[in-house]
Each structure stands twice: as structure tokens, then as C-alpha cells.
Amino acid sequence: MNREELKALLGFLIIYTSSALILMIIIAILYHNNETNKIHEKRTMEIKTVIMSYEKELMQAEMDKVPYEFHPPKDFFNVVLLDKGKKPLFSNVNSQISDLDTARYTFHELSSPINEVAYIVVDEKKSEQEIFKLNFIIALSILISSIFVGIEGYFLSRFLLKPVHSRIDKLNKFIKDSSHELNTPIAALMMSVSNLKQSSFPDRRVINHISISTKLISQIYNSLSYIAFNDIDEVFEESFDLALLIQESVSYFNEIAATKENTITAQLQTTFIHIDKSRIQKVIHNLLSNAIKYSYPKTTISVKLSEHLLTVTNKGIGISEENKKNIFKRFERRSTTVGGFGIGLDIVNSVCEMYHIKVWIESIPNKETTFYLQFPNV
Known part of the structure; x- marks a missing residue:
């Protein structure tokens, strides 16, 4: 592969891979946004269910006039029950409420305190884990796809360049053959002219050689001119x-x-x-x-x-x-x-x-x- 072919190959690979990568990123962003919305909607429904279950337990304990017994939530939820002063009453979270990243938590205020509980706080940590997993899968998919597209682009470019390479080889051979074909009658012409200069009288054989050489050159010229100007003649x-x-x-x-x-x-x-x-x-x-x-x-x-x-x-x-x-x-x-x-x-x-x-x-x-x-x- 010569320098020009290598340059063309690299140019094709860059354009092909970049275009494919941009398309994959656009698709990945659309897919990411769609899946993220689904995760948030699902988590919102689950959090509402958790809040309703704790609110139901609190109301049941108050109706039964028994002390409320806190049960840690399932499915990796973190729940904190707060009083009016937002002090933890029940919790499965080790951190202090003041240290918690409130953006990650859903605060639900009860219409009126039940068993001193005024707020139910639910952690959204699981959705972050799911989004992180989603991001990892998308990034890995883009990486693997990019490698695959690069390999595919390489073989595709080699396949596309193959007929061009073959055409160039034929053209180079054509130029060499043309030079050889022209060299023979031109050499004969030069020799004949040299003999004519040295001779006082025209030699019939020399004139015949000149005639043949000019006919050969004319035939080559006619063929080449037809190939070159056929479309415009x-x-x-x-x-x-x-x-x-x-x-x-x-x-x-x-x-x-x-x-x-x-x-x-x-x-x-x-x-x-x-x-x-x-x-x-x-x-x-x-x-x-x-x-x-x-x-x-x-x-x-x-x-x-x-x-x-x-x-x-x-x-x-x-x-x-x-x-x-x-x-x-x-x-x-x-x-x-x-x-x-x-x-x-x-x-x-x-x-x-x-x-x-x-x-x-x-x-x-x-x-x-x-x-x-x-x-x-x-």
C-alpha cells in the first residue's frame, strides 16, 4: 500500500468511524434519557408505596393504642421517620439527618403527626445505582461498537479500494506498455532518418521503415485519442x-x-x-x-x-x-x-x-x- 492509498484509507476510516460514533452517541443519549425517566418513574411509584405502607403501620399502631414498632424496609430502601423538629425517631440510616444529601431523599409530611412521627423520609439511593449501571452498560456498548465499527471500516475500505488499486495497477501497466509500444516505431524512425542523412540517394527500404513506423504511431495515437475524447467527439x-x-x-x-x-x-x-x-x-x-x-x-x-x-x-x-x-x-x-x-x-x-x-x-x-x-x- 503506497502513501496515497494509506492516506485515503485513514481518511475514510476517520470519517466512517466518526460518523458511526456520532450516530451511536445520539442513539445512546436518547436511550439513556428514556431509561432514566423509566427508572425515576418506577422509583417514584415504589417510594410512594413505601411511604403509604409506613403511614398505614403508624395509623394502625395508633388505632390499636400500642407502641409503634419500626420494621426496616426491604429492597435496599433507607427510611427515616422524623418528629416535628425533624429529629430521627426511627431509622435504618447510620448518618445524621443533617449529613444526608437531601437531594437524594424524598420527604413526605404527614397531615398530622402520628405517634410523634411528622415526616417520612425515603432514600433514592437505588435509582442512582441503577443509573450508574445503565451508564456503564451504555459506555461499554459504545466502546465495543466503536472497536467493531473501526474493524469493519478497515475491511470495508480495503474492499472498496481493491478495484481502485486494481485499476491503478492496470493504468500503470498501460502507461509502461504504451511507452514500449511507442518506443519501437520512434526508434525505427530515428534510425531511418539517420540513414537518410548519411545517404545521397533515398533507400526504398528506409522509406518503407519510415512509412511503417508512422502508421504504427498513427494507430496508437488514434486508439489513445478515441479513449480520451470519445465522449466529446x-x-x-x-x-x-x-x-x-x-x-x-x-x-x-x-x-x-x-x-x-x-x-x-x-x-x-x-x-x-x-x-x-x-x-x-x-x-x-x-x-x-x-x-x-x-x-x-x-x-x-x-x-x-x-x-x-x-x-x-x-x-x-x-x-x-x-x-x-x-x-x-x-x-x-x-x-x-x-x-x-x-x-x-x-x-x-x-x-x-x-x-x-x-x-x-x-x-x-x-x-x-x-x-x-x-x-x-x-
Whole structure:
């Protein structure tokens, strides 16, 4: 993972984790407030019940004219019974009333003293314990959830970056392959120009090398410019004879095919189509370029056009069934042992999709490959 990818990963993790944490905190606050209200409501009801039970016991003792006997409360309640001067008469609290945190206590004043008891004080200590327990559970849940979200975010970001990383690798490879592809014809041009400077008379072979090199560079440029400017290029659709355009392309590529001692044969029937001429020319050029590139030396490349069906056949390394699935994807190549950078067939596929041209491949590995293009009738 390079520095930029690490920076993107950390940025995603920070945003993802922070957003999730903020959402969890908001949910936790709402849940805390709701549960706290429930605890207070429950404790209020319980305290009222305790007060009523002590008040009932006091009244019963007075009616029976017997001394009041204090019974310590159950369920962790602390109760203090006070006289008019707020002095403890009965209590299960060790602290003095003056030392008690009165905010934690509920004071209930009797309508009239009973057995000298004027006030019933009940402790709310248990609700504080429940709230503390609630806070602990919420804090622990947020901590565990944050760790889980962080781990999930890490793997999610790696998953999201994987196709980007793959695309970058393909792009880097494409740049290297492009440089290599351009280097060969440029080097040939420079050598040919050097030979011309040293020669008094033009050499036919040198001129031929220059012609081939410029055609190769032109083919690479056309492919790259289509990839770069396809979305903004204007479309000029017209009716024309496809056979004439293919014949021009065959003549154009025969010189390049001759470098491998290949020949291109063409059997073409007059076929009129209505389409952007420059785009379909790129399709034909890329098919012929690939046919030459992946063919064995001293073999024949066959081009046929009949009843709106164009076929381009070469004898060479072929295409496996597995590679057929990805052969039309950008930056995908049939073989790494042959030059190229994997955009030719992507151009073929994009133009065919644009004009509803059906394209398919039949191939026998290490024998021959045929590309089929079925053009719609005008």
C-alpha cells in the first residue's frame, strides 16, 4: 500500500468511524434519557408505596393504642421517620439527618403527626445505582461498537479500494506498455532518418521503415485519442460502402503485415451501412492490428464481408474460453508475450454497442481466431 492509498484509507476510516460514533452517541443519549425517566418513574411509584405502607403501620399502631414498632424496609430502601423538629425517631440510616444529601431523599409530611412521627423520609439511593449501571452498560456498548465499527471500516475500505488499486495497477501497466509500444516505431524512425542523412540517394527500404513506423504511431495515437475524447467527439453519421472502407484499411495494413511476412486477403461484397465512418474505421483498424499482432509469421489473415457480416480470421495463439469473457474489457490483453496495451478491443466493443453491431469470437487456441461483426441492415 503506497502513501496515497494509506492516506485515503485513514481518511475514510476517520470519517466512517466518526460518523458511526456520532450516530451511536445520539442513539445512546436518547436511550439513556428514556431509561432514566423509566427508572425515576418506577422509583417514584415504589417510594410512594413505601411511604403509604409506613403511614398505614403508624395509623394502625395508633388505632390499636400500642407502641409503634419500626420494621426496616426491604429492597435496599433507607427510611427515616422524623418528629416535628425533624429529629430521627426511627431509622435504618447510620448518618445524621443533617449529613444526608437531601437531594437524594424524598420527604413526605404527614397531615398530622402520628405517634410523634411528622415526616417520612425515603432514600433514592437505588435509582442512582441503577443509573450508574445503565451508564456503564451504555459506555461499554459504545466502546465495543466503536472497536467493531473501526474493524469493519478497515475491511470495508480495503474492499472498496481493491478495484481502485486494481485499476491503478492496470493504468500503470498501460502507461509502461504504451511507452514500449511507442518506443519501437520512434526508434525505427530515428534510425531511418539517420540513414537518410548519411545517404545521397533515398533507400526504398528506409522509406518503407519510415512509412511503417508512422502508421504504427498513427494507430496508437488514434486508439489513445478515441479513449480520451470519445465522449466529446462529434458524431457524423453517413451512408457509405463498407467494402471500400475495408479495402482501404487492408491496403493500409498490408505494409505492416509484411514485416512478419504475413499477407492480408480480402473477399468483400458491396455493403451499405449508415454509421459514423471514422468510428467504424477505428474498429476495422483495431481488428486488423490485433490480427497481425497475434498471428504467426508467414501466415495469411483473411477478411470477408458478405450480407452485412464481417469476419477477420488469423492463424495464431488464439484465445482461451476463460479469456473470451474479459477480452473486450479495457486494459485486458490476450497474452503478455505480445506487445499491446489492451484498449483496441475495448474500442471495438464500445463502437459496436453504440451502433447495435453484434460481435462475437470463435477461437481454437494455438490455431486460429475469427472475429465476427454482424451489422444491422440499413
